[in-house]
Amino acid sequence: MRKVWQTPGGIHPAENKLQSVQQPIQPLPLPPRLWVALNQHAGAVAKPLVAVGERVLKGQMIARPQPDSGTALHAPSSGTVVAIGPHPIAHPSGLPADCIEIVCDGLEQWIDRDRHPDYRSLPRSELLVMISERGVAGLGGAGFPTAIKLASDRPIELLLINATECEPYITADDSLLRERAEQMLVGIDIASYLLGDPAERVIGIEDNKPEAIAALRTAIAARSDKAAAIELAIFPTKYPSGGEKQLIQIVTGRELPSGALPAELGIVCQNVGTLYALKRAIVDGEPLISRITTVTGKACLRNGNYETLIGTPVSALLGHNQLQPQRLARLIMGGPMMGVALPSSELPTVKTSNCFIAADASEVAPEQPAQPCIRCGLCAEACPASLLPQQLYWHAQSQQHEKLEAHNLFDCIECGACSYVCPSNIPLVQYFRAGKGEIRQQRAEKAKSDFARERFEFRQQRLEQQERDKQAKREARKLAAEQAKAAQAQGDNGAAEDNSAAALIAAAQARAAARMASPQQQRDKLTRAITSSRARLQAAEDKLTQAQHDGADHSQLQALQAAQAAAAQKLQLAEQKLAELAATDSASSSDASAAPELDAASRAIAKARDSAAAREAMSPSEKMASDLAALDKRLAKLQEKLELCEDSEQRQLLESSAAKLQAKRDALHTSSQGDQHGI
Amino acid sequence: MQPLWELVVANPIAAAVLALVGLALLFGALLGFAAERFRVEGDPIVEQIDALLPQTQCGQCGHPGCRPYAESIAAGEAINKCPPGGQATINALAALLDLPAPELDDEHGEASEVKKVAYIREDECIGCTKCIQACPVDAILGSAKMMHTVIAAECTGCDLCVEPCPVDCIDMLPVETGIQGWQWQLPPRPGLIASDRQPHSGAAA
Numbered sequence: 051m052r053k054v055w056q057t058p059g060g061i062h063p064a065e066n067k068l069q070s071v072q073q074p075i076q077p078l079p080l081p082p083r084l085w086v087a088l089n090q091h092a093g094a095v096a097k098p099l100v101a102v103g104e105r106v107l108k109g110q111m112i113a114r115p116q117p118d119s120g121t122a123l124h125a126p127s128s129g130t131v132v133a134i135g136p137h138p139i140a141h142p143s144g145l146p147a148d149c150i151e152i153v154c155d156g157l158e159q160w161i162d163r164d165r166h167p168d169y170r171s172l173p174r175s176e177l178l179v180m181i182s183e184r185g186v187a188g189l190g191g192a193g194f195p196t197a198i199k200l201a202s203d204r205p206i207e208l209l210l211i212n213a214t215e216c217e218p219y220i221t222a223d224d225s226l227l228r229e230r231a232e233q234m235l236v237g238i239d240i241a242s243y244l245l246g247d248p249a250e251r252v253i254g255i256e257d258n259k260p261e262a263i264a265a266l267r268t269a270i271a272a273r274s275d276k277a278a279a280i281e282l283a284i285f286p287t288k289y290p291s292g293g294e295k296q297l298i299q300i301v302t303g304r305e306l307p308s309g310a311l312p313a314e315l316g317i318v319c320q321n322v323g324t325l326y327a328l329k330r331a332i333v334d335g336e337p338l339i340s341r342i343t344t345v346t347g348k349a350c351l352r353n354g355n356y357e358t359l360i361g362t363p364v365s366a367l368l369g370h371n372q373l374q375p376q377r378l379a380r381l382i383m384g385g386p387m388m389g390v391a392l393p394s395s396e397l398p399t400v401k402t403s404n405c406f407i408a409a410d411a412s413e414v415a416p417e418q419p420a421q422p423c424i425r426c427g428l429c430a431e432a433c434p435a436s437l438l439p440q441q442l443y444w445h446a447q448s449q450q451h452e453k454l455e456a457h458n459l460f461d462c463i464e465c466g467a468c469s470y471v472c473p474s475n476i477p478l479v480q481y482f483r484a485g486k487g488e489i490r491q492q493r494a495e496k497a498k499s500d501f502a503r504e505r506f507e508f509r510q511q512r513l514e515q516q517e518r519d520k521q522a523k524r525e526a527r528k529l530a531a532e533q534a535k536a537a538q539a540q541g542d543n544g545a546a547e548d549n550s551a552a553a554l555i556a557a558a559q560a561r562a563a564a565r566m567a568s569p570q571q572q573r574d575k576l577t578r579a580i581t582s583s584r585a586r587l588q589a590a591e592d593k594l595t596q597a598q599h600d601g602a603d604h605s606q607l608q609a610l611q612a613a614q615a616a617a618a619q620k621l622q623l624a625e626q627k628l629a630e631l632a633a634t635d636s637a638s639s640s641d642a643s644a645a646p647e648l649d650a651a652s653r654a655i656a657k658a659r660d661s662a663a664a665r666e667a668m669s670p671s672e673k674m675a676s677d678l679a680a681l682d683k684r685l686a687k688l689q690e691k692l693e694l695c696e697d698s699e700q701r702q703l704l705e706s707s708a709a710k711l712q713a714k715r716d717a718l719h720t721s722s723q724g725d726q727h728g729i
Numbered sequence: 730m731q732p733l734w735e736l737v738v739a740n741p742i743a744a745a746v747l748a749l750v751g752l753a754l755l756f757g758a759l760l761g762f763a764a765e766r767f768r769v770e771g772d773p774i775v776e777q778i779d780a781l782l783p784q785t786q787c788g789q790c791g792h793p794g795c796r797p798y799a800e801s802i803a804a805g806e807a808i809n810k811c812p813p814g815g816q817a818t819i820n821a822l823a824a825l826l827d828l829p830a831p832e833l834d835d836e837h838g839e840a841s842e843v844k845k846v847a848y849i850r851e852d853e854c855i856g857c858t859k860c861i862q863a864c865p866v867d868a869i870l871g872s873a874k875m876m877h878t879v880i881a882a883e884c885t886g887c888d889l890c891v892e893p894c895p896v897d898c899i900d901m902l903p904v905e906t907g908i909q910g911w912q913w914q915l916p917p918r919p920g921l922i923a924s925d926r927q928p929h930s931g932a933a934a
């Protein structure tokens with residue numbers, strides 16, 4: 051037998067297990083209606099695949115999980131979907147959640163079961179998809195999807211099978227091992243195959259289950275495949291040795307660091323119920339639609355373990371056990387330590403419902419008022435996680451979340467050992483659950499507000515950028531307008547006229563010079579071309595005579611002759627072009643001597659000079675008259691535009707400019723009149 | 730040199746004064762150097778205050794967003810003007826700034842218990858884009874003459890988009906806290922002595 055280690059803390063509550071293992075596991079009569087909750091555990095809610103009114107077969111997938119979280123859900127029996135909507139579920143909040151309600155037809159008509167007894171011939175990835183599609187989830191604790199746990203990408207050395215079932219009253223795993231140990235071993239082999247056949251497979255079990263241990267021993271001995279050895283680790287009964295961390299410490303002596311996953315130590319833990327479900331899903335092709343549930347408590351005349359369809363109302367379970375309602379003091383889901391009190395029995399079971407306790411008054415301690423903590427330290431002694439519950443309690447009460455985290459609140463497994471031993475009856479675990487909830491909520495809020503801040507700042511930045519762009523554009527436009535104005539002012543200004551005329555002349559001269567430069571260049575180019583073609587022609591002729599002299603063959607001679615002809619032609623062309631250029635050159639130079647400024651620019655310059663001179667020569671009154679005429683012309687044009695214009699905005703603009711022009715004209719007119727009178 | 734040295738030896742008071750002056754100069758230089766060398770850019774207290782504000786960006790505090798309010802708190806403004814943050818934020822700010830924690834100033838609005846999220850009745854939306862322009866965190870999706878919708882996960886519930894909507898098709902709905910958002914509550918506090926009157930509790934350990 052394997053060596054086992056001690057864990058800190060722990061308690062020994064009354065076991066109360068015997069009453070429910072007197073009989074073998076029994077089937078339950080098919081309830082008329084089933085409610086399958088869409089969220090079976092913490093995490094994302096599954097999406098329904100069926101519609102109201104649809105007929106479903108037993109084992110048909112009725113809801114698909116969100117990617118990478120949760121498991122698929124299946125119809126527990128054949129029947130008709132009658133509703134998809136909120137229904138109270140077995141949850142401490144007592145809040146309703148979405149359920150698929152199925153009215154059973156009693157035919158128990160299965161889907162085509164896709165059996166894989168040869169699972170070792172399937173690729174791992176395919177098997178993992180199959181496990182997820184067949185809804186296998188952790189049946190021991192929180193219902194974590196098994197496929198995700200078995201898809202570990204770290205090397206695994208130990209597959210640890212949890213058969214501890216340390217909480218009082220619960221015997222679901224015990225009875226499963228007594229009756230179906232071989233099937234569970236097949237489940238171990240499937241998990242082992244998926245984990246790459248780790249070096250060790252160890253079943254951890256408490257010594258209070260001798261029948262289960264015996265059944266396991268027989269089943270292991272009867273196994274044909276001895277290669278993959280399965281060991282038993284039997285240890286003294288103590289609550290809570292079934293916690294993942296505690297079990298790892300008992301079996302390996304290693305302590306799981308705070309916040310670490312077992313896979314980081316090369317360990318994967320699986321509950322026996324989960325492994326049995328795994329075997330059923332793969333080898334028998336039956337998705338997870340039922341589980342073994344303990345129904346016990348003194349308020350029921352019968353106690354026992356039942357093969358329960360997921361979604362069976364708790365009231366049906368209790369009714370089958372002949373519940374005496376008048377004796378019922380409290381209905382508890384789960385064990386007495388970690389379970390929660392249910393507000394009513396009209397709730398459906400979920401995949402993680404391992405036990406229901408219909409306790410009478412003698413089983414539940416009458417509610418004692420909590421008293422102040424006397425700092426006795428019993429809770430710290432009992433804590434399996436080596437925490438200081440009295441300190442945590444103090445900080446949880448005053449909602450000091452940093453201190454709670456500093457005291458490792460998140461290492462608390464909510465086992466309830468501290469509350470159990472507390473002489474002051476302080477509901478310590480409730481404080482810790484509330485504290486964890488508050489911290490989680492705060493973290494979520496913090497994440498959300500950080501995200502909002504980021505988005506707000508991004509938007510702010512974007513708006514600023516837009517504003518900056520707009521400003522830049524506005525400035526550019528203003529600058530352009532100013533330049534235009536300045537140019538116009540220059541044009542209007544008589545004094546500046548000389549300047550602009552000089553600039554115009556300079557520009558025209560530059561242009562003329564550019565044109566003058568090009569014939570010169572052309573001539574140079576042509577001369578160069580002529581010399582080079584002459585040289586080439588000479589060379590070709592030399593080659594030809596040489597070839598004739600050497601008596602080269604006909605084709606070679608022909609090619610040489612062609613080359614010579616081409617060279618001669620090129621030379622001729624270049625000479626011709628040069629002659630043409632010379633002719634035009636002489637013509638243009640003779641023109642230039644006759645009329646030096648004949649091109650358009652020069653003409654414009656001349657005209658501008660003339661007009662300036664004419665203006666200079668005009669008397670002031672004549673100047674005014676000409677200005678007046680120009681203004682009249684502009685006004686007339688504007689009026690014309692105004693008549694054509696339809697857009698009201700533009701019209702307004704035009705009107706205002708017309709009014710301005712009119713004012714200018716009037717001013718000019720009066721002053722010219724005055725001048726005339728003055729003369 | 731000689732007379733100064735003799736003065737120091739002969740006169741312990743002068744020696745002490747000299748020593749102190751020397752030390753003062755030395756440490757003054759050291760502090761001056763440190764102040765230059767390790768100067769902090771920006772105002773770290775504003776960052777810390779901003780981190781405590783709820784980032785709803787609703788402007789109820791009278792500032793265009795949480796950060797401007799953080800800046801003016803750093804400059805001495807009252808810390809009780811943020812209704813979305815409520816008393817929890819005021820307490821956190823008071824702890825940070827070492828101030829007494831006042832009650833929420835209800836001139837700026839009342840703290841609401843329920844979180845809200847904007848919802849656009851989409852068939853009534855005319856696609857005017859006015860709400861998009863109002864949303865401080867870009868949580869509304871849509872374009873001109875197209876149906877608009879709110880990205881619920883990104884909406885801070887600030888209420889700013891409701892007013893600009895010309896057809897009043899935006900509602901502020903309470904955020905659903907189903908089973909996913911549920912959490913355990915703290916049990917009632919035990920009294921100091923056992924004979925204290927207890928509020929009756931239905932909760933069990």
Ligand code: SF4
Pocket residue numbers: 429432433434435436437438439461462463464465466467468469478479482
């Ligand atoms: S409930 Fe938490 S604090 Fe209390 S004994 Fe268990 S692990 Fe320790």
Ligand code: SF4
Pocket residue numbers: 422423424425426427428429430439440443468471472473474475476478
């Ligand atoms: S057991 Fe109870 S009374 Fe004793 S220290 Fe812990 S919380 Fe306090």
Ligand code: SF4
Pocket residue numbers: 782783784785786787788789790791792793794795796798810811812813814
């Ligand atoms: S009132 Fe609060 S949430 Fe709103 S902008 Fe001001 S600081 Fe931010």
Ligand code: SF4
Pocket residue numbers: 846847863864865866867868869879883884885886887888889890891
């Ligand atoms: S959608 Fe409306 S309520 Fe939500 S953040 Fe944007 S403006 Fe505020």
